[in-house]
Amino acid sequence: DAGVIQSPRHEVTEMGQEVTLRCKPISGHNSLFWYRQTMMRGLELLIYFNNNVPIDDSGMPEDRFSAKMPNASFSTLKIQPSEPRDSAVYFCASSLQGSYEQYFGPGTRLTVT
Amino acid sequence: GEDVEQSLFLSVREGDSSVINCTYTDSSSTYLYWYKQEPGAGLQLLTYIFSNMDMKQDQRLTVLLNKKDKHLSLRIADTQTGDSAIYFCAVDIPDSNYQLIWGAGTKLIIKP
Numbered sequence: 001d002a003g004v005i006q007s008p009r010h011e012v013t014e015m016g017q018e019v020t021l022r023c024k025p026i027s028g029h030n031s032l033f034w035y036r037q038t039m040m041r042g043l044e045l046l047i048y049f050n051n052n053v054p055i056d057d058s059g060m061p062e063d064r065f066s067a068k069m070p071n072a073s074f075s076t077l078k079i080q081p082s083e084p085r086d087s088a089v090y091f092c093a094s095s096l097q098g099s100y101e102q103y104f105g106p107g108t109r110l111t112v113t
Numbered sequence: 114g115e116d117v118e119q120s121l122f123l124s125v126r127e128g129d130s131s132v133i134n135c136t137y138t139d140s141s142s143t144y145l146y147w148y149k150q151e152p153g154a155g156l157q158l159l160t161y162i163f164s165n166m167d168m169k170q171d172q173r174l175t176v177l178l179n180k181k182d183k184h185l186s187l188r189i190a191d192t193q194t195g196d197s198a199i200y201f202c203a204v205d206i207p208d209s210n211y212q213l214i215w216g217a218g219t220k221l222i223i224k225p
Contacts, residue, residue: 004155042215043201098211100144100146100205101146103158106153106154106155107155
């Protein structure tokens with residue numbers, strides 16, 4: 001059974017460019033989470049979806065960040081325009097509805113120069 | 114709101130036991146988890162305990178829960194170099210649509 005799939009694994013971009021991170025959750029999982037991990041702030045929840053609907057986006061840092069989940073098997077996190085302080089590892093995780101157990105993807109390491 | 118705290122680093126000798134500690138603030142939390150993050154990888158569920166349990170053992174791993182003190186610990190017996198990782202404590206946020214609150218993670222360093 002494939003786990004959570006994220007792409008790309010690494011992204012290097014210049015300040016001001018648009019960045020799109022992609023996630024495919026585990027088949028059958030109803031909830032999807034986007035996290036950001038940095039040395040300074042640790043693991044932060046950005047947004048999570050339940051049955052493709054955003055439930056809590058209070059962790060999204062600002063309007064430059066947006067996330068979508070057009071169907072049960074795909075989600076994107078977009079940053080436009082990107083800034084150097086957005087450099088971090090972005091994780092996607094999924095879980096079954098009614099469960100607290102989250103399964104993480106390998107992450108996307110984003111570097112904005 | 115709920116808060117989870119962990120020490121940032123723990124250094125142990127290979128073959129010794131490692132004990133990673135975590136404290137949390139919400140006494141109504143029911144599900145308490147330990148996740149492991151190896152270098153360059155995502156977080157992986159290691160073990161968990163329910164709030165109605167005091168202890169759970171799984172091979173080299175022992176989880177202890179002191180509900181009165183709101184203290185959770187993970188003991189790794191016979192620590193090996195492969196146990197080098199960051200260990201995250203996470204607890205449920207009651208009535209939160211199944212969100213978890215995460216500790217900062219404890220980096221376990223193994224000395225030869």
